[in-house]
Amino acid sequence: MDKVIVCENLSKHFGPFKAVDDISFEVKRGEIFGFLGANGAGKTTALKMLTGLIMPTSGRAEVAGFDVRQNPEAVKRRIGYMSQKFSLYEDLTVRENIRLFGGIYGLKRAVILEKTAALLSALELENAADQRVSALPLGWRQKLSFSVALLHEPQIVFLDEPTSGVDPLTRRRFWELIYATAEQGVTIMVTTHYMDEAEYCGRVSMMVDGRIAALDTPHLLKKQFDAADMDEVFRKIARPDDKQKTLKSGKK
Amino acid sequence: MLSISNISKSYGAIKALDDISFEVASGEIFGLIGPDGAGKTSMFRILATLLLPDQGAAKIAGLDVVRDYKALRHRIGYMPGRFSLYQDLSVAENLEFFAAVFGTSIEANYQLIAPIYDQLKPFKDRRAGALSGGMKQKLALCCALIHKPDLLLLDEPGTGVDPVSRKEFWDMLRDLRDGGLTILVSTPYMDEAALCDRVALLQNGRIMAMDTPEKITAAFSRPIFAARSADMYRLIQDLRAMPGVADCYAFGEFAHAVLDDRSLKSSDLLQYLQECGHTEVQVKNAEANIEDCFIELMKKETTHG
Structure with missing residues (x-):
């Protein structure tokens, strides 16, 4: 099986603080992998190492066939990244954003033109091509931002809370887009605070205090933690001490 | 206040x-x-x-x-x-x-x-x-x-x-x-x-x-069935194509199918999904949650204005 992420004993320390503490896992081609954890559990630090933005303190990680320490630039060329907070330039038009990011990824002019036409037609955005991104409804902006992250045909795309603050319909349509992309063999690494979305992942890892406390399919995690849904799994893993208290104050 | x-x-x-x-x-x-x-x-x-x-x-x-x-x-x-x-x-x-x-x-x-x-x-x-x-x-x-x-x-x-x-x-x-x-x-x-x-x-x-x-x-107007199978992405597409199903979206490990046709039973959905080649199929009645309601209301607003 094709492994696109191999992470072995990866750690990142900031002084005495172990932000990421000896994590190991593998992600296969075309997998939708949920990367969950409480605030401050170390998700962001781990993702920064996997995307070649910061160097690990120890351990190794190979992403899209390249070592993040030795070849961070090669890694960056083979991955896409999208977050809710920063993705597109709002005062550039749709077309300008595609051209800008195409250029940044080093695509040739002819390729960018070709990709622009294909993308506008796939998203049915032909009529809005010369509108500023700020004028687009949130759902369109989000789809465009995802497509732009895929412009250079990366092997892996990292989605950092891609659906935060989005209405329930748009959120679901976005996940259908994720599914369709994964079916084409692109690997998806996604973080979310919506626990129903954790159910849509092939496998889910849960970070607690810099370590991976659990990793499995949503189905097996629910079994392992004797939980009705992923929300309960999350609560049981993130706050094992006051299990009773949080359970009592749960739904209804 | x-x-x-x-x-x-x-x-x-x-x-x-x-x-x-x-x-x-x-x-x-x-x-x-x-x-x-x-x-x-x-x-x-x-x-x-x-x-x-x-x-x-x-x-x-x-x-x-x-x-x-x-x-x-x-x-x-x-x-x-x-x-x-x-x-x-x-x-x-x-x-x-x-x-x-x-x-x-x-x-x-x-x-x-x-x-x-x-x-x-x-x-x-x-x-x-x-x-x-x-x-x-x-x-x-x-x-x-x-x-x-x-x-x-x-x-x-x-x-x-x-x-x-x-x-x-x-x-x-x-x-x-x-x-x-x-x-x-x-x-x-x-x-x-x-x-x-x-x-x-x-x-x-x-x-x-x-x-x-x-x-x-409680004011949600139509019946809802929750369904799941081994392939959720395809299940959603298939249910949307089923006559009598108005809408279908993912809700956690299940998908909610909202029905136009009140005569449909869970066994009808089960049979249809099996005919579509789905495995590990499960269908049950479901109550609307607030997101079902939000989606329905959003769609109404769009059609009216």
């Missing part, structure tokens, strides 16, 4: 709030539920006397948000969506500052914040900017409460906060409510609607529905 009548606010061509009216009773948790861009923050800024409405009026504890803004500011506790404490002051310094600004002291109202502040005490000398998301949220709540307001205005306190910290925060809100405080809170997390006494579902500056969460979900 709070009475809003026919409030509108536009920014250029964009109508952020379009003729909004609602009332909140004393001791109630009222939720404004809606996605980004629905108008939640504009509503809060008007109530916090930071933004003038184009039309309409709002009164809090009998005071008008425009005319009586000075007196009103002592009666409300406002927690904006973006973390707005002083990042380079410590936890204790932030709290002292907000107490001083309102002409009170931490000691005078300590009782009110004690259950929350006790959790922050171990970090009281830490800079606010260095706190985790959940801790920042708790400190911001303490600072909004320190002058003992009658009405708490919380604009998306849970955004970007993990589910466990959010649950803890809601427990605190319910304790404050039980102590007699009135709370207006907004959230884009629809499952949190169930934790409010009453909610308004907000989209594009308009209220689509307003009631107790139970009554909103």
Whole structure:
């Protein structure tokens, strides 16, 4: 099986603080992998190492066939990244954003033109091509931002809370887009605070205090933690001490 | 406690709030539920006397948000969506500052914040900017409460906060409510609607529905079946293509199929899915949740306007 992420004993320390503490896992081609954890559990630090933005303190990680320490630039060329907070330039038009990011990824002019036409037609955005991104409804902006992250045909795309603050319909349509992309063999690494979305992942890892406390399919995690849904799994893993208290104050 | 009548606010061509009216009773948790861009923050800024409405009026504890803004500011506790404490002051310094600004002291109202502040005490000398998301949220709540307001205005306190910290925060809100405080809170997390006494579902500056969460979900008009199989992506596509199924979306490990044809039974869906080649198929009756309702109302709004 094709492994696109191999992470072995990866750690990142900031002084005495172990932000990421000896994590190991593998992600296969075309997998939708949920990367969950409480605030401050170390998700962001781990993702920064996997995307070649910061160097690990120890351990190794190979992403899209390249070592993040030795070849961070090669890694960056083979991955896409999208977050809710920063993705597109709002005062550039749709077309300008595609051209800008195409250029940044080093695509040739002819390729960018070709990709622009294909993308506008796939998203049915032909009529809005010369509108500023700020004028687009949130759902369109989000789809465009995802497509732009895929412009250079990366092997892996990292989605950092891609659906935060989005209405329930748009959120679901976005996940259908994720599914369709994964079916084409692109690997998806996604973080979310919506626990129903954790159910849509092939496998889910849960970070607690810099370590991976659990990793499995949503189905097996629910079994392992004797939980009705992923929300309960999350609560049981993130706050094992006051299990009773949080359970009592749960739904209804 | 709070009475809003026919409030509108536009920014250029964009109508952020379009003729909004609602009332909140004393001791109630009222939720404004809606996605980004629905108008939640504009509503809060008007109530916090930071933004003038184009039309309409709002009164809090009998005071008008425009005319009586000075007196009103002592009666409300406002927690904006973006973390707005002083990042380079410590936890204790932030709290002292907000107490001083309102002409009170931490000691005078300590009782009110004690259950929350006790959790922050171990970090009281830490800079606010260095706190985790959940801790920042708790400190911001303490600072909004320190002058003992009658009405708490919380604009998306849970955004970007993990589910466990959010649950803890809601427990605190319910304790404050039980102590007699009135709370207006907004959230884009629809499952949190169930934790409010009453909610308004907000989209594009308009209220689509307003009631107790139970009554909103009970008003859902069509039957829903929950279905799952080994291949959820294909299951959703297949169910959408099934005659009699109006709509189908993922809801956690199941997909909800909303029916136009009331005569369809779960066995019909089961048979259809098996014929489509699905394995590990399971179909059962389901109750609408707030997201089902939101989606249905959104679609109605689009067809009407």
